[in-house]
Amino acid sequence: MIVSGEDRVLVHGITGKQGTFWTEQMRAYGTRIVGGVHPTKSGTEHVGVPVFASAQEAAASLDGGVDVSVLFVPPAGAGAAIDDAVAAGAGMVVVLTEFIPVHDTMAAVAGAAEAGCVLMGPNTAGVVTPGQAFVGFMPAFDDRIFNPGRVGVISRSGSLGTLACVELTRAGLGQSAFLGIGGDPVSGTSTAQAFAALDADPGTDAIVVIGEIGGRKEEDAAEVIAASSKPVASFIAGATSPPGKRMGHAGAIVEGSTGTYASKRRALEEAGAAVVDVPWELPAALGRT
Amino acid sequence: MKLPEHQAKELLRRYHIPTPAGRLATTADEARAAAESIGGRVAVKAQVRSGGRGKAGGIAVVDAAPAAGEAAERLLAMELNGERVASVLVEQAVDIDTERYLAVAIDPSAGRPMLMTSDRGGVEVEAMADDIERTVIAAADPGPSEPIPAAAHRLFTDLDALLVEINPLAVTADGELIALDAKIELDDAAAFRHRDLLDELGVADDVDVTGTERERRAAAMGLRLIELGGDIAVLANGAGLTMATMDAIVAAGGSPANFLEIGGDAYTKATPALELVLSQPGVRSLLVNFCGAFARCDVMTAGVIEAWETLQPGLPVSFSIAGTGMDEAAAMVRDRLGMAPHPTMGDAVRAAVDASTGSAGDGAAR
Numbered sequence: 155m156i157v158s159g160e161d162r163v164l165v166h167g168i169t170g171k172q173g174t175f176w177t178e179q180m181r182a183y184g185t186r187i188v189g190g191v192h193p194t195k196s197g198t199e200h201v202g203v204p205v206f207a208s209a210q211e212a213a214a215s216l217d218g219g220v221d222v223s224v225l226f227v228p229p230a231g232a233g234a235a236i237d238d239a240v241a242a243g244a245g246m247v248v249v250l251t252e253f254i255p256v257h258d259t260m261a262a263v264a265g266a267a268e269a270g271c272v273l274m275g276p277n278t279a280g281v282v283t284p285g286q287a288f289v290g291f292m293p294a295f296d297d298r299i300f301n302p303g304r305v306g307v308i309s310r311s312g313s314l315g316t317l318a319c320v321e322l323t324r325a326g327l328g329q330s331a332f333l334g335i336g337g338d339p340v341s342g343t344s345t346a347q348a349f350a351a352l353d354a355d356p357g358t359d360a361i362v363v364i365g366e367i368g369g370r371k372e373e374d375a376a377e378v379i380a381a382s383s384k385p386v387a388s389f390i391a392g393a394t395s396p397p398g399k400r401m402g403h404a405g406a407i408v409e410g411s412t413g414t415y416a417s418k419r420r421a422l423e424e425a426g427a428a429v430v431d432v433p434w435e436l437p438a439a440l441g442r443t
Numbered sequence: 444m445k446l447p448e449h450q451a452k453e454l455l456r457r458y459h460i461p462t463p464a465g466r467l468a469t470t471a472d473e474a475r476a477a478a479e480s481i482g483g484r485v486a487v488k489a490q491v492r493s494g495g496r497g498k499a500g501g502i503a504v505v506d507a508a509p510a511a512g513e514a515a516e517r518l519l520a521m522e523l524n525g526e527r528v529a530s531v532l533v534e535q536a537v538d539i540d541t542e543r544y545l546a547v548a549i550d551p552s553a554g555r556p557m558l559m560t561s562d563r564g565g566v567e568v569e570a571m572a573d574d575i576e577r578t579v580i581a582a583a584d585p586g587p588s589e590p591i592p593a594a595a596h597r598l599f600t601d602l603d604a605l606l607v608e609i610n611p612l613a614v615t616a617d618g619e620l621i622a623l624d625a626k627i628e629l630d631d632a633a634a635f636r637h638r639d640l641l642d643e644l645g646v647a648d649d650v651d652v653t654g655t656e657r658e659r660r661a662a663a664m665g666l667r668l669i670e671l672g673g674d675i676a677v678l679a680n681g682a683g684l685t686m687a688t689m690d691a692i693v694a695a696g697g698s699p700a701n702f703l704e705i706g707g708d709a710y711t712k713a714t715p716a717l718e719l720v721l722s723q724p725g726v727r728s729l730l731v732n733f734c735g736a737f738a739r740c741d742v743m744t745a746g747v748i749e750a751w752e753t754l755q756p757g758l759p760v761s762f763s764i765a766g767t768g769m770d771e772a773a774a775m776v777r778d779r780l781g782m783a784p785h786p787t788m789g790d791a792v793r794a795a796v797d798a799s800t801g802s803a804g805d806g807a808a809r
Contacts, residue, residue, distance in 0.1 A: 172737075229632060250737075255633035256549065257603050263554045264582035279736040291737040293767040311683020312736040313766075317788060320734070320765045324787070337682060339551040366683050369551045391686035394693045396669065432691045434789045 273342020303328015713746025
């Protein structure tokens with residue numbers, strides 16, 4: 155789940171505007187881009203890497219195969235692209251696509267889980283290992299935002315996760331890894347699974363959990379947080395959001411008594427996390443736990 | 444998209460789930476005629492998408508056609524939870540023995556569909572949450588085998604539903620099962636797969652019919668606006684950051700007037716976004732909080748400045764800008780608005796709150 159500079163990364167949708175721009179950004183940062191996928195442009199080259207018709211073709215053609223697939227593809231084709239990446243033997247698939255039909259997501263998540271593939275997202279901004287590599291569309295290259303260090307960050311939201319890293323960096327706390335799990339209600343990697351990865355990571359000394367209202371991801375993570383000996387600080391967005399309204403992310407909706415701010419805050423505090431009222435209190439809170 | 448009851452029931456019938464005989468009416472005359480053709484006691488039910496309809500007086504059970512007309516007249520003049528009643532469903536009244544609950548929904552933790560059942564139905568699902576038995580349907584599991592749950596599951600899967608809820612699923616005096624009320628929500632993201640069916644049913648594309656006029660206008664543009672009661676207009680990118688901005692304003696003693704999220708592909712629409720948030724009465728200051736990853740700060744900021752120069756709102760504004768394109772964005776704010784973004788989100792929030800409470804903003808307010 156924590157990407158390294160050695161990981162061989164394949165970009166689905168590499169020839170599009172965003173795919174091109176972010177492939178160049180990723181490579182300039184140190185990410186090892188080994189190829190791209192476009193269904194009708196097999197055999198060509200784009201931004202200096204070979205393009206294949208599918209991830210399976212790429213894995214068969216490239217020495218060393220594919221470790222990570224990243225999807226810059228439209229929603230209608232995302233489910234099939236995930237299945238392709240899983241079948242190609244990728245250990246991790248980073249799904250940036252927003253608005254994937256949730257039934258497609260459910261099927262893809264089940265397929266990835268069965269194959270033992272880590273699925274990040276959908277609707278994630280990606281993952282960053284500062285100083286080494288990033289996969290997705292994160293401003294990893296700006297050292298006012300990301301810096302190498304020992305704090306692991308988990309976030310459902312790309313923008314708010316980025317802000318958390320800005321605040322950590324301002325306080326002199328670098329990051330070991332940023333794990334964007336995505337804003338959709340159904341996702342491949344839960345907060346608990348991302349937390350477990352950071353808890354097991356010897357390069358991570360402390361963990362920040364950025365959550366938001368809706369769903370049960372934070373409540374479900376309480377058990378692994380309670381069992382961890384690393385300091386944990388958390389901010390949950392949506393304390394003042396009106397109930398019953400979808401707050402942009404499909405995942406951020408409070409219906410009835412599930413997914414409320416109070417329930418999440420209580421679960422995390424009981425697990426020993428320091429839950430702050432505003433994001434800029436996160437660095438100080440890590441020192442308090 | 445949440446379907447109104449009459450469309451939900453049309454889908455149930457297509458999957459051979461029994462529903463009472465019924466007809467849609469948009470006038471009192473139509474309702475009277477519908478009641479006459481159905482005969483006997485009928486229920487006249489306001490067709491709105493918001494919950495709590497029964498409690499709010501949106502259902503009338505009457506004995507004869509003239510009374511059905513009167514009930515329809517009254518209901519068609521109503522607004523239920525902010526939604527105008529444009530039509531009523533006139534339905535045969537059913538003699539009920541018991542009421543059950545049946546739904547197929549998504550369990551987000553499991554990432555799978557789940558079957559929800561209870562022998563006690565007919566009340567709001569929140570009120571009986573503990574009575575509901577939930578069964579997650581695994582990927583390899585064919586699903587429920589009883590005819591009505593199986594049909595509901597098939598409908599859920601075939602039509603990319605987020606929710607198929609039959610409440611109550613009534614057991615009649617004759618021991619027959621019949622769906623008395625139904626809620627179906629389909630996945631907007633999958634609408635492209637079901638275009639023909641949606642057109643045939645007359646399902647409107649609008650995502651939020653219960654919002655305010657400005658909220659609906661925003662939704663039509665692919666922007667998410669939520670109007671609140673305070674005086675600080677909020678423009679931010681990404682749902683998480685936007686919610687956090689509102690939380691930070693409240694924590695700093697301020698009160699958000701509204702907030703608008705322009706993340707994802709909508710990040711190029713900053714100009715209409717700003718027009719929307721500023722057009723709400725009572726706005727005394729504006730907070731712009733951008734933290735760009737995919738959404739570029741310079742693109743969003745250029746849109747905001749363009750709108751600002753057109754509207755010339757004469758309000759105090761505070762900017763916090765970080766992430767992709769932040770330097771170009773900050774330079775634009777300096778060059779064209781003659782001010783600097785605040786160095787941190789905390790500073791920008793405090794400045795916006797100060798401006799709204801009058802300590803800095805009264806002179807500039809409209």
